[in-house]
Amino acid sequence: MRSIARQYIRSFEGLSPEVWWLSLVTLINRAGTMVIPFLSLYLSESLSFDLESIGWVMSAFGLGSLIGSWLGGKLTDRLGYYKVMYTSLLLSGVGFIILQYLQTFSSLCLGIFVIMLVADAFRPAVFVALTAYSKEENRTRSVSLIRLAINLGFSAGPALGGLIITHLDYAGLFWVDGITCMAAGVLMLVLLDPKRVKTETPSVINTENISPYRDRSYLLFIAATFLFGLVFLQYFSTVPLFYKDIHGLSEGAIGLILAMNGFLIFLLEMPLIKYLENRSVSTMGYILFGILLTMLSFLVLNLGSWSGLLIIGMLLMTLGEMVAFPFSNALALKMAQKGKQGAYMALYTIAFSFGHLFGHNSGMQLASWKGYAFTWWIMILTGGISMLMLFLLRPILRKERISC
Structure with missing residues (x-):
């Protein structure tokens, strides 16, 4: 068992501190996006939307994600991955808090579209950040560590979301989601300031x-x-x-x-x-x-x-x-x-x-x-x-x- 444990620990060796911090930021962000798994339930139970209306809101969600990924790539090349990532985290946090106050069909379609556009700008930026924070020989494992953070976040998020809805209702869910996204953005500003971290030239x-x-x-x-x-x-x-x-x-x-x-x-x-x-x-x-x-x-x-x-x-x-x-x-x-x-x-x-x-x-x-x-x-x-x-x-x- 000790040999297996040592082998497991060795698989994480050689990764830069910046990759670890980036994984932590990603974990907090993904665990924080707990609104998403419960969005259709919220629209149905709290706002009494019919299935057709919910379908259109979810389409706005998908379209925002698609355009956000494209826009995030464009902005990353112009402004750099660092600015895009922390701006995406901070603004999407604010957006999730505001989302609870949108009650009409049209305002929710627009709100969900804008939030996902901002939130998913983070995705291409984080991959580009890996080229700066990791050595080429460690890049595949660095990607795996980010995937590990994403999977842990997506596993923890729905469980936490269910508990929050039970004790605080959907309003608490939006507040916790927004605060965790902003916390991830602040953590990134503190831990991954490009003036203080080493980067690799791809x-x-x-x-x-x-x-x-x-x-x-x-x-x-x-x-x-x-x-x-x-x-x-x-x-x-x-x-x-x-x-x-x-x-x-x-x-x-x-x-x-x-x-x-x-x-x-x-x-x-x-x-x-x-x-x-x-x-x-x-x-x-x-x-x-x-x-x-x-x-x-x-x-x-x-x-x-x-x-x-x-x-x-x-x-x-x-x-x-x-x-x-x-x-x-x-x-x-x-x-x-x-x-x-x-x-x-x-x-x-x-x-x-x-x-x-x-x-x-x-x-x-x-x-x-x-x-x-x-x-x-x-x-x-x-x-x-x-x-x-x-x-x-x-x-x-x-x-x-x-x-x-």
Whole structure:
């Protein structure tokens, strides 16, 4: 046991103090966004909105997230990641407090849109910050630490939110959410002042300062990322319905299976990435392997009616996620050209925003039309197309002398 514990601790060694502080800020911010999981309930129970109105408010949420990611990338390149991050944290905190006073449909649509636009400007900026706060050899593990903070935050947030609603009602939820976001912003001002911290100069091979929207190799990478995101996100919308409709699982059992995903990421991702970094496999090889594992998880769902297959499927998907996402993120940072890192990472986050916009609905429509088994075969095919795109991308990146 001591040997295992030592190995686990070693997986965190070598990361800069700034990456740790950035992870703490991210943890507080993500745990603080506890309004989001309860937004639809708040609109229904407290404001008596019908389902159609709630749907439009959630669409405003998605649109704000999408545009916020794009705007955050633009502002990061112009103003720097530091200003964008602390401004996003402070203003979104104020926005969440104000949100409780918006009562009409139109004001809520506008308010949610503006808040998400401001809040999600943080996302591309934090990835660019990693290029400054981490050494290149530690970048994949630095990404994993940020992912660990995000997963812990998203796990703690809903639990805390439920307790706050029980004891303080929804008004308390908005206040706590706003205060935690502002606290994260203040913490960043205190701990990550660029005048007092050391930064690394990113090593970027490309010299032409072009837009990522005209970088064909990067667009191919983003298209493959979008398709993988579309497949992966089925596990958080269509797959839970499959658990209930086909296997008859209760909400509690479904929750335990989904919770296993976050617990395993928390427990295993950092030591796994540390182990994989010391192997001779390329970054692209790991991304392809992660997608393959995710495809196999859907294949398992079609193998029979035994409920144990659901556990095996979740294990395969979780392992695929732990392998594919950190290395995919690291490759996006490698491909980002100097002076345009914000725009490049914004496009990377937008790929997942589009995955949210299209993935959940497409999976449910397919399941309703042709059934779950057909849907899982389509997801396997979609993952295969994503892998094919990455196979085509690999020789292009080698010609551009980008290590992949």
